[in-house]
Amino acid sequence: MSSIAGTKSRLTWAVQISVVVLVALWVFPTVGLFVSSFRTADQITSSGWWAAMAPSERNDTFRTAAPDTQVQENGVWVIQGNLFEAGSEATISSWGTSSRDISAYQPGQTAETRGGGRLTVQADGAYRMESDEEFSGRRGQRVFVTATSPPEFTLENYNNMLFDPSNREGMTRAFFNTLTVVIPATIIPIVIAAFAAYALAWMEFPGRALLIAAVVGLLVVPLQLALIPLLKLHLAVGIGKGYLGVWLAHTAFGMPLAIYLLRNYMVGLPRDIIENAKVDGATDFQIFVKIIIPLSFPALASFAIFQFLWTWNDLLVAMVFLIDATGETTVMTKQIVELLGTRGGNWEILATAAFVSILVPLIVFFALQRYLVRGLLAGSVK
């Protein structure tokens, strides 16, 4: 604004910094979940996810191999091996053989052990223990290590939650159940609402204003009111709990917004086109299919995104109308709530499950954001 007057605002820097802070604040929580889903259970419990990016230093206790693995080389008894598991990229910065002084030695130095042996530990964890006499006892020498390991990420969690058929808590079934709920529940209301919206926008009949007012009113009726009466109805007519019930419920609950959005959009289409078509002898049905639908594409897309996000993210409607006692038809949101109850501390499971469920909406969101914004602007009652 100030640039209009020709002066560069002194506030620009403050503005830039505040926006950076705000964006960071808003992205931070999601990033935490995302990062956590790529860490092992051990890593998650040993440090906060924000530490995952930096090399982590930690103290650990290992044992050398047991004395029964010793071999005799040139008259010296030797036990050797590596403290770390194969593939580990940790680097030892200091080590010790007593719990009272865990950083007594640098890598490469040699320590006298209590049993009379000489222990040398290298930075990569390789060790060699020598003794002039045979080692005795059943267990190996304890070694206290301070090691730095580079950031480490794993796809194991996703493998577990998605591709392990033996995992009862896996998300695969819930994912496909959600998909099964969402697709019909997004497409069918569009078709029904488009016809109704056309009638409310371009046809003259008594009671039209009243109907529009009713739609605006129903827009805000809490769907909580509908739960018991409709469940009773579904049970009475034999639909019961299942996909058909949830499709019907989502279709009807999305209807007010669909009609409202589409009608508002259609009413703004140029009158000339429609009247010309009528003069040329087109019927209402032809006008609707050949003119209105192609022209209303942006509004149809907006509503489709809304309904998609809403049905994908829904918990209440699915719990009431879909999921029965067997739990075969559970959806992702319900599955996550259950995991929250049973696996409250297992963040590698929770984070992965949650990220699987929010990934698809995020993709849709970033790909079709334009339509979503347009729909929001048209949809909020002025």
Place this chain on the structure above:
Amino acid sequence: MNPALQGLITIILGVGGCIGYFYLSNQFLDKVLFPARGKDAGRNINRANMIRPWLFLFPAVFALGLYLGYPVIETLRLSLTDRSADGAFVGLANYSQMASEPKFWEAMRNNMLWLIVVPAVSTAFGLLTAQLTDRIAWGNVAKSFIFMPMAISFVGASVIFKLIYDTRAADLEQIGVLNAVWLSFDGGLGSFLFLRLTPALILLAFAGFMVYGIYISVKPYIWSGNERRGDAWWTFPLRAVVALGSAWLLWLSVWSIVSVMTGTLPYGEPQTWLTVPFWNNFFLMAVLIWIQTGFAMVILSAALRGIPEETIEAAILDGANAFQIFFKIKVPQIMGTIVVVWTTITLVVLKVFDIVFAMTNGQWETQVLANYMYDKLFRANDWGVGSASAIVIMLLVMPILVWNVYNARKEMR
């Protein structure tokens, strides 16, 4: 049958059925019932055109009536009957039973708190981000990121925030951000600045805002000039409500300032945030605020763009600074949109269920109406009280419903 296959068949049947219905019913109307031929052709066309809108509307009206209209009536009826006594009419017994439950009043109190805090904070943040991102080159990218939580489910967001609020024993590494930050406070100067002074100043600003609200609403009745003439009849009650509400909030905020400045804080101990009574409500609200700010920002940003440039240019020429332009030129012009955003978020708040259900399930005094209702309906199987609480939610929504319908009708004329 495989559900996926069943889904596919449903799509084909549903879409095909709808289109088939519309096509065939139109054909039937034009060709069989009222054919546009013969001596009655003219009259038949008129008749057909009278019926046709209802053919287009029928499926939608049927769905709306059965799935949204009928349940309102039926819930009202259920709230007046007793399920265990075979649906006998019991008058207001369910309501009085509900009113005698402390859990209900806890839910009411929390809901009121949600209703004040969430729309206010979301709208304020939305307005702030809309204004700030409006001026900078990468504004659209920034907006995208702040808008992103809109796509995340309440349940997903609950998991995200549960990770933030996570608590571990004092001798272990904290993996929840909030506790990690909390443990970095030790009661020194930094703690005083961030945990006492900053909140106190924010509350003070809020209190000042409330004083201004009271001043605005009682001004015409104390310094009565010509302003009052021509007021509608509802102006006085509205002003009285605003003034009383502001006074209550003012008292609350002054009380909060005192408690923030004097209360003892347990430094150095990891907190289980979701079990701290009263404050845990705010930790739940943070989730919804995080989601709704993006919505507020998008709408308000469009409104800000729509402000005529001339008004701002004129203000600059008159020597207004950036803050004056924002508060005195821009905000008044988008007041209508702010109200819309506020009411829309209010509606979301009234129905909030998933967040509470997933994070605390109403324990530790975090109950809200929607979750209370779910508890009654599906855990206690008490349809009477459950329906009664649904009706309470409906009554709370009612003013917004009336207001929306009123505005929509005004617009159509």
